[in-house]
Amino acid sequence: MNWFTLLKQPKLRVGSKITTNLGIESTNEDNDCERKVKEIAIKVGNYSKPGSKLDGYSSLDFMPVKFPEEVYCKVLEMLNKIQPNDGQTEFIEVNNIEYNIDVAYLYYQLRKEASMWVKIHDLDLEISEYETPLYIVLDFDNREAGLSEEEALKKVDFR
Numbered sequence: 001m002n003w004f005t006l007l008k009q010p011k012l013r014v015g016s017k018i019t020t021n022l023g024i025e026s027t028n029e030d031n032d033c034e035r036k037v038k039e040i041a042i043k044v045g046n047y048s049k050p051g052s053k054l055d056g057y058s059s060l061d062f063m064p065v066k067f068p069e070e071v072y073c074k075v076l077e078m079l080n081k082i083q084p085n086d087g088q089t090e091f092i093e094v095n096n097i098e099y100n101i102d103v104a105y106l107y108y109q110l111r112k113e114a115s116m117w118v119k120i121h122d123l124d125l126e127i128s129e130y131e132t133p134l135y136i137v138l139d140f141d142n143r144e145a146g147l148s149e150e151e152a153l154k155k156v157d158f159r
Helices: 005-008 031-047 071-081 149-156
Strands: 054-058 085-093 097-108 114-122 134-140
Touching: 031 054, 031 071, 031 134, 071 085, 071 097, 071 114, 097 149, 114 149, 134 149
Parallel strands: none
Antiparallel strands: 054 134, 085 097, 097 114, 114 134
16 A cells, blocks of 8 residues: 555545634733742641641731742742752842742651741841741641651642
C-alpha cells in the first residue's frame, strides 16, 4: 500500500477547517498568582481546630493584603522549588519598593515540630518582624504523634 492509497481512505482523512482561539479572551487573569497565594492562605488558616496537631495561621484572617502581582508570583516560584529543611529569602523590587519574601520548610528537632511558612513584607514600612503584613504558617506538633521527620514534614506541606 502506498501513501496515496492511505490518504484516500475515509477513516484517515482530516478536515480542512482549522480554527484557533488566539486573541479570544485569554484564560490568564491579571491577578492569577495573587489568587493562588490567597487560596493557600485561606486553606492554611482553616487548619486550626481545637485538639488538632496541625495549627494553621494566616494574616488574611484579619488583614486584607495587597502586594504587586510580581511579589505573589515570586512566592509561588519559591514554594515550588523549596525542599525539606530549607529556608529561602528573596528580595524583589517593584515600582521602587523593595519586598522581603521568606519561605521555610523546616523540622525543628528539639521541639519535635514541622513547619512550613511564607512571610512577605514591604521593606519601606517601619514594622517589626512580628508585624508581617502577609504570613502563612502551618505547624505540626510531632511530640505525641511520633512520626518520622519526613512524615511530619509531609503534614505541613500545603503546596
